[in-house]
Amino acid sequence: MAFVLWLFYSLSAYYVVQKPFTMPMLTEIMAAQGDWLRFTLSGTAVFRTTLDILTALWLAVVALGTGLWLLTWLRLPQLSPLEEALYAFGLGFGTLGLLTLALGLLGWLETAVLYTITLLLTLAALPKALPHVRRWRGHGPTSRLVRGYLFLVTLLALSLALLPPTSWDALFYHLTGPKLYLAAGQIRPGIDIPHLNFPSLLEMLFMLAMALRGDVAAKLLHFFFAPLLAGLVYVLGKRHFHLRDGWTAVLFLFAAPMTLTLAGWAYNDLALAFYQVAAIAALLQWREQRTTPWLILSGALCGLAMGLKYTSFITPLFLAGVVAWEYRRQWRDGIRPFLTLFCATTLVAAPWYVKNLVFT
Template identity: 35%
Template sequence: MKKRKKSPPSPSAVPGGSLPLSLPELLPAVAVPLWALLLISTYHKMGVRLAAEDWLDFADLLAWIPRVLGAGLGRDLFLLAALWLVFHGAGSVLSRALRLPRPRGLEGFLLPAGLGTGALSLLLLLLGLAGLWHPAFLNAAFWVGAAASGAAVLLRLRSPAAPEDAAAVRPTEGTGLGLLPWLALALLAAVTVMDVLATAAPEIFYDSLTYHLALPKLYLLRGRITPTPENLFSGFPFGIQMLYGLALSLSGEDLAALLHCSFGAAAALGLWMWSRRYADPKVGVLAALLFWMSPIAIYASWNSGIDLGSSFFVGLAFFALCRSLEPAPAGTPAEASRWHLAAGFLIGSAMATKYNVLPLGCVLILVHLWQDRREGRPWQRSFWMAATAGLVLAPWLVKNAVFYGNPLYPFLHKVLGWAAPADWRPVLEAGGSRDLVRTFTTLAGFKELLFQPWNCSTGSWPLGDWPGPAYIFLAPFPLVLGWGLFRRQEGVPRHWTAAAGLAGGGLLVWALTSHLVRFLLPALPIIALAAAVALERGAFPAGLRRFGWAGALFSCVFCFQAAYRQGTGIGQWDLLRGRPDRVSYLKQQRVTYGLPYYAAMEFINTKLPQDAKVLFLGESRGFYCERDFIAATIYDHNPFWPAVRSSGTPAELRDRLKAMGVTHIFLSARQLHFRADSWALMPRDLAAGSLFGEFFARWLDPLYEEREDPGGNPRWLDVYALRDAPKTDPASFTPNPFHFVLKILAKQKELAK
């Protein structure tokens, strides 16, 4: 009988290989349990315990899912599916332009969707600059795009498989997942349900209320993207915020939070996709578990931040980078592969989410150059990857140059531009920026750098800003393996080496730039991937591998519990059960939501005319205002105070405000006291001056006031109308809260002496 000839493996086939130990086998077998005992002792002293009540409460919350779906989450899930359909449709066009293979399944959907997400973000930027950010136009264009994308998907499903689809990914043969990975999948399902439910709560994250959502909302109110020099964050790349503008146009802030959550879920799916191609499914399950169940990822998924968008783009960029490292299919010239351009586009999209990702984007390009040169390939592909990334980022720099005269606004303000210089140094301090001079010139600074992973994992953690215990528990596994970083190692696939290099580079970039753990999120998918490859494909005894899995699962169980308890403290789960309602929720002070201002927004949105323009004093959070507004951050010059300083009379000040289009003023007096140290919020010489006092008394009409001093929900909110003529009767003069705040501050200063 004739033997059947085996077909040669395709380039996409899952590679074999394992990671050899770089130390004697006995050492990890002894060191890992000892390391685990140290961690158990450390966490035990911190009071870390598993508690059944949190899990029972979560089980009860599941019964409220029908109510939450009916209250708006069901509609937003439908809109989310439509958004991803549009992402995929736009990305499919780009994939065809790059002549990328288009297999069916997860890879055939997720990679084009990533390209389309970046492309749609750029399109929304251009539409905003062209004055086409009107909700009616955006909504109509969106549904046309959704219909076209849906039709394209149906046509593709009905057409025969393309030749490229024959190279579909094959999982490792003869291996099942086993019990521990299935438990991990159950945990992943539970945390995803919790995260999706959490997005149905109103947004209270300070950064979102100040700029992630506030500025896209302002652009929608104005119908175009305009300069906002009073908000220095408007100079940052706004790749994700552009998509939030579309979400706000279609529905509201809940859809924006749900979209952000979906980026995290897609990043986890991307880890599974990479692992099926380059390792095995168990690696994908573990990597997804480590990433998606980290407390920083869980908490980020509840709000309209941007970090999970960065994670999504970085993860897909690394996948495309690895595809570019594969040998070209037989009969195809090497130059025909354009995966390096796809990787460059995704790297540029990642860098367009926030400046913090720029160093990580550079590390990605360097990893590609390193691997290409090691294989004897020319450097030009890495150059074009970098050029593509730069082209994707460039529109944001051009926008800044046009708006502020400075492509890197608010940075380099002493050299470039005409906008009032923002105080960006406190922004870096608030972001946990590391003093590199102190780090490398003092023993204490260098010690902080070295121990940062340990300290952030085992120290006290603020709300959600810690990586959880899983990473520090698994740290010994990748550290005792040979990854082929310094010289090529037999049996170690280059994609694993690239993952280790990028994970190390991402960890180093984070440690050198910030001590805030959430800024690790862009690199976290790759770090999770490297840890998972180490545990599953390292040359460890089976018992030690199972021990690592069990420790990771136990750590993630605690992460779920800790995150759920934080949601309880914020009041999210009670809100989903209908107590209190959304309006009452937004009027109550909460963690990350101090000195609530929503009551004044409710008055503004219902009582002021549609063409009103509100100047905010004391308050920086502009989201929830449905009228055009000017809201300066605590780091910026509020245009009101330069107007006071430049005016010779109260009437001239009134004219300057009218020239800005201001019709009303909103004041949060409690914020003046709370942020009394801010140079920008209340310049005391001007606030105590006679010109400002006379203007306040004669030229403003009080329309609304809500004040509560004692108790746990303090606020002092006022809304004023700008008059056309000054008051003449002293009995009708408007009381000035600024004077009251100044007296309190003076009294506190006296008592402190």
């Protein structure tokens, strides 16, 4: 009963501030119901949507292959194909974002340059990505009801992601910043949008997608982090929380209305959640195996999270706290693991904070 009362209170308090609509808006919607109930489908629209999807998938394949090359260098032990893919996507998307940042700072934000570099990365990524995709095996839920529910809600989120962007923050800075940078041909200070001084890893991916195709392709990149986050939740549920069916945890994730709502918007919240959870998952693996590559991976993923929002600072604090707790009785032995985690996090996160220092 107390939980239900708390739920009513929290939802009511939320909608007092975040009103879903106002009476004038409702009046306009009802007046135009004849228009939005009419459904038409044109060949041109289908073609445009297909190009948007293919562009997003293209960048996802490049990210997967790039991440797999990085994982090969790390030589992580005991990885299932699913875990390997999740970490590879995280590292690959992060690398693409940082590379786009470097190109922007150098003043190379030309469509021809970005296409050329993406094509070269594709040639390097495909030999790694394609064989790995063939190793994927079905991890789907056994229950038809669960499969049906997850398919339906994911399809609804995808349909929202395929629409032109209308969400507030996307139009204010997530997509507007990249658009202005592309128009200028470089990332430069002086643009009168204070949010562009935030860490902008995902905005760099948006910018790459917008240069190759457009803003809907950019939205799809954020949508892609919804299944990636679900995969992490599944793995954590099975491996570390010993659930008989990891899809139970995924159901809880997708039952939260904002998860799939955000998946249809060009925001960065799902990417932030993915990188934070991935960093924690890698650190949990380090606790079990005590091998340095897991610490480096956890730190790198933590650094990528810090490239998304300032509020991500809680992630390195949490990870450092876990390491400190592990060595609470032999603190001298914990110095090297702590420094490894710290250095990996700092090196990956540093570009955004150095950029802001120089620009301001």
